[in-house]
Amino acid sequence: MQTDTALGAIGGTPMVRLQGFEPEGGAEIWIKMEGGNPTGSMKDRMAVSVLTRAMERGDLTQGDRVVEYTGGSTGTALAFVSAVLGLRFTAVFSDAFSRSKQQAMDAFGAEVLVEPSDSTITPELIQRMKSRAYALAAEPGSFYADQFGSPDVRAGYIPMGQEIAARLGRVDMLVSAVGTGAALMGTADGLAKAGQTPDVIALEPAQSPLLTTGKGGPHKVEGIGVGFEPPFLDRTRLTDIRTVDQDAAFAMCRRLAAEAGVFGGGSTGLNVVAAIDLARELGPGKRVVTISCDTGAKYLGGHIYG
Ligand SMILES: Cc1ncc(COP(=O)(O)O)c(C=O)c1O
CATH class of the missing domain: 3.40.50.1100 (Rossmann fold)
Incomplete structure (x- = not known):
């Protein structure tokens, strides 16, 4: 650390x-x-674990773009750690989630892509956010943080x-x-x-x-x-x-x-x-x-x- x-x-x-x-x-x-x-949540522990371990393995280097779909604290934690490590961070977010979370990601210099909603969190909305994040993460120089799959999340x-x-x-x-x-x-x-x-x-x-x-x-x-x-x-x-x-x-x-x-x-x-x-x-x-x-x-x- x-x-x-x-x-x-x-x-x-x-x-x-x-x-x-x-x-x-x-x-x-x-x-x-x-x-x-630092961001007011235990999620900082998983964000630092996922991103520093990926950099140590060479899966991620300075200037690369980290991608995740998120409605909550995970996005703010990833935005914070990315800012410190010289990474770019793109959050696939939605206007169904609280505006203050979007503002916090903005403050850490993240790009926040907002999927439109009718203000309710539905499986269809989550699926749309996920598909958009997957597509972005497949682009060159991008890294999918994988908050629901990476073993570095639990290890954090x-x-x-x-x-x-x-x-x-x-x-x-x-x-x-x-x-x-x-x-x-x-x-x-x-x-x-x-x-x-x-x-x-x-x-x-x-x-x-x-x-x-x-x-x-x-x-x-x-x-x-x-x-x-x-x-x-x-x-x-x-x-x-x-x-x-x-x-x-x-x-x-x-x-x-x-x-x-x-x-x-x-x-x-x-x-x-x-x-x-x-x-x-x-x-x-x-x-x-x-x-x-x-x-x-x-x-x-x-x-x-x-
Ligand atoms: C406020 C809050 N409590 C509890 C949890 C649960 O943590 P975990 O996803 O590690 O089970 C989360 C995760 O998003 C959270 O944001």
């Missing part, structure tokens, strides 16, 4: 104990504060697990909501490298219980519950999969900010709702770890904080 550039600001995020949220007679609850990364979260183990020592349970599944599995990989093999619990919104029932649905928790089997999820490594109601998650976001100063997005609230239940089940003397995936600042003016 280059420490004399802005990439040095990725990772090394603090951990907070949510003592006021721990059930009586239950386990400790700790949360990794990933909103502290290994340091997160190692940081958790270095801070806490023993970890009994790791709990997190899944989008691609990379953050949960990569963090578990990092913990294993540090000698910790906790129970691993994946979460999804109750409104889209694809993993637990096989049938997804519309929901409002950004970044998770993608509507298909998460490509990096290794079910053989999971102890359990739980669903959490999205409204309970959003209420928890507001409580976390007001009572603990932990200011996160919807997936953070969802993670803590589950962590509290699991801490109760696990009992005293144990330790549950979860993730605050991104900063709540990204969600101001939306349905979580108003």
Whole structure:
């Protein structure tokens, strides 16, 4: 990792104990504060992993164009890392996603191609974005970041697990909501490298219980519950999969900010709702770890904080 550039600001995020949220007679609850990364999201870890490893292999060189289709934080993270590494970045985006995400990519000098929509995120729209990204990535001097396929995505979260183990020592349970599944599995990989093999619990919104029932649905928790089997999820490594109601998650976001100063997005609230239940089940003397995936600042003016 280059420490004399802005990439040095990725990772090394603090951990907070949510003592006021721990059930009586239950386990400790700790949360990794990933909103502290440069773009306010844990996605910086995967972006730096994908792009630096591709450059090391010679698959990508300065001046090349990185391409990805994205509606969220991944695009901002790739735009940020590309800016630092002297790469160009083209995002295939849509006006169905929030304008602030487009502005953040613009700020990092990205080219943002906007697929028109009727403001709703549909499988047809995603397919259109994907086809456009594939076509661009096939042009000379272009590199497809492949957020749903590259093994470097999961590997990008290994340091997160190692940081958790270095801070806490023993970890009994790791709990997190899944989008691609990379953050949960990569963090578990990092913990294993540090000698910790906790129970691993994946979460999804109750409104889209694809993993637990096989049938997804519309929901409002950004970044998770993608509507298909998460490509990096290794079910053989999971102890359990739980669903959490999205409204309970959003209420928890507001409580976390007001009572603990932990200011996160919807997936953070969802993670803590589950962590509290699991801490109760696990009992005293144990330790549950979860993730605050991104900063709540990204969600101001939306349905979580108003
Ligand atoms: C806010 C937020 N939380 C959680 C996740 C899930 O992470 P992963 O895709 O690594 O499972 C994402 C991913 O997009 C996200 O943006």
